[in-house]
Amino acid sequence: MSKLEVDAVVFDVLGTLVDEPAGLRAGIRELDLSLDSSRIEQFLSLWQQHIDREQRRILDGVRPYLTSDVLDLEAARLVADAAGVDDPVAVAALALSGRRLPPWRDTVAGLGRLAQRFPLIGLSNASRTALLGLNAHAGLRWHQALSAEDARTYKPDPAVYQLAVTVSGRPPERLLMVAAHAWDLRGAQGFGLRTAYVARPVGDPPTSSDRFDLCADDLADQLDKAHR
Incomplete structure (x- = not known):
């Protein structure tokens, strides 16, 4: 340099x-231990697409600024809904997987x-x-x-x-x-x-x-x- x-x-x-994907996969796996690899990848894609889309909407002025914490919680709820998990404690834990x-x-x-x-x-x-x-x-x-x-x-x-x-x-x-x-x-x-x-x-x-x-x-x- x-x-x-x-x-x-x-x-x-x-x-x-x-x-980042490895950490999110681990969080999704903990959400439901019965998930196979293909389902985990599907939910990972769902998470990533939500984050990318919402950050773009914020950049475009379509949505007011929200921290990554809020967007991660939204993504976690989407994944949990798709997985059929309605435990708020599990959803909160999944939302924090982006910090691990x-x-x-x-x-x-x-x-x-x-x-x-x-x-x-x-x-x-x-x-x-x-x-x-x-x-x-x-x-x-x-x-x-x-x-x-x-x-x-x-x-x-x-x-x-x-x-x-x-x-x-x-x-x-x-x-x-x-x-x-x-x-x-x-x-x-x-x-x-x-x-x-x-x-x-x-x-x-x-x-x-x-x-x-x-x-x-x-x-x-x-x-x-x-x-x-």
């Missing part, structure tokens, strides 16, 4: 540093190595409370963790990337945004941040027209490239 001349590194969290997400195998070590050289900023669409829980569960290391809740919108709204710029006290071009989602990097790039794509099984890969500053298979590779 020295060759990019950046002063701080900004990380997306969900999908980039933690395996396992880190990818290279996440903790990669953050630890990078934290020795740069300030690290987490920038997530998760609420403040959810971000606290998932950071603690996954053992993520930050110098600052920022939630889109502070901007009362969701990425890729420019207001969310502004949070990182404001906290760092540096211009956008001195920050490197790392994410497994090309849509997120496009948003950061449009705001003037440098960008690094890291491949994950659950990410949104770049298209042929995307031009990011770095691309890597994992965080360790990302670090090696950055410091050569």
Whole structure:
């Protein structure tokens, strides 16, 4: 990263540093232990589609801002209804599964190595409370963790990337945004941040027209490239 001349590194969290689908699958499985793999995948898709749709409606101004906690509870109710579960305690537990997400195998070590050289900023669409829980569960290391809740919108709204710029006290071009989602990097790039794509099984890969500053298979590779 020295060759990019950046002063701080900004990380997306969900999908980039933690395996969000794996955590949600575990929560859905706990909702009903009789569910087979195909049904779990069906309910996972139902959850993801709801979150994507409602965040888009908020970004489009169709719906007022709601935290990720509210959207997760809505998704949990949809899944529970589809599974025929009407226990409110079970629904509440499912809604919190988004805070119990396992880190990818290279996440903790990669953050630890990078934290020795740069300030690290987490920038997530998760609420403040959810971000606290998932950071603690996954053992993520930050110098600052920022939630889109502070901007009362969701990425890729420019207001969310502004949070990182404001906290760092540096211009956008001195920050490197790392994410497994090309849509997120496009948003950061449009705001003037440098960008690094890291491949994950659950990410949104770049298209042929995307031009990011770095691309890597994992965080360790990302670090090696950055410091050569």
